[in-house]
């Protein structure tokens with residue numbers, strides 16, 4: 217008997233940071249699996265943070281979902297702003313007849329700062345996006361799940377939570393918080409049949425445009441070519457051997473698995489998709 221991911225077709229999915237990078241890849245995969253997808257993403261720059269999504273990427277993401285025969289909803293929103301999140305999630309619920317089955321809290325930013333020279337711009341951008349933004353989105357998206365006694369929340373953390381990382385303390389702290397939110401919400405929401413899990417990706421191969429932008433952005437701060445930064449981070453953190461290089465699709469595969477009925481009995485898990493990094 218073949219193994220397939222069950223229970224995805226017909227689901228209503230909200231992906232934060234869905235207009236570019238890993239979130240865009242997840243959104244396309246959900247559409248291919250027969251899901252309608254709401255893309256929630258910022259479309260204006262954040263001070264001292266590398267290039268994020270823009271209105272053209274948002275339109276292209278919605279078109280990519282529609283090209284796969286599914287409904288795509290554009291929700292321009294800065295998840296650092298609770299009022300914007302409340303309005304955007306409300307629009308998704310209106311469009312999806314009051315139902316959001318799956319939330320992927322993927323939006324996140326990183327920066328490189330020594331603690332004694334930390335810019336207040338990047339400190340607030342990282343903590344507010346990764347921690348408070350994840351909390352705001354979940355706060356407004358989970359009510360319908362509680363009411364329906366069904367739902368899946370997937371938080372994107374990072375393999376950096378497996379060890380210390382110089383110049384990334386704001387980001388590492390923020391992703392530890394994401395792990396804490398995951399186990400706490402899994403406990404709190406279990407009686408409502410809601411699964412809450414996190415994925416810890418390794419360094420992801422960077423790409424221009426709608427590719428994965430985090431390492432691309434950090435490579436510019438480091439004065440390195442993006443592929444060299446990817447190699448430096450991967451070779452330093454991952455298991456030895458050239459096999460261990462992580463692509464966006466590796467994370468998408470785990471996201472769709474956790475969203476599917478195949479993972480119905482998995483909750484409170486911090487799942488490394490990390491090329492072995494967290495066990496070293």
Ligand SMILES: NC(=O)c1ccc[n+]([C@@H]2O[C@H](COP(=O)([O-])OP(=O)(O)OC[C@H]3O[C@@H](n4cnc5c(N)ncnc54)[C@H](O)[C@@H]3O)[C@@H](O)[C@H]2O)c1
Nearest residue numbers: 233237238258268269294295322323324419420428429430
């Ligand atoms: N790239 C990596 O190596 C790597 C490794 C581990 C974990 N991660 C995590 O994976 C996730 C996706 O990263 P990526 O590589 O695709 O990066 P990316 O920069 O390509 O994508 C991040 C997305 O989040 C959106 N976003 C950022 N701040 C936002 C805000 N305040 N409000 C709304 N949307 C916002 C961006 O516009 C963008 O669409 C992030 O949570 C990141 O921390 C990345």
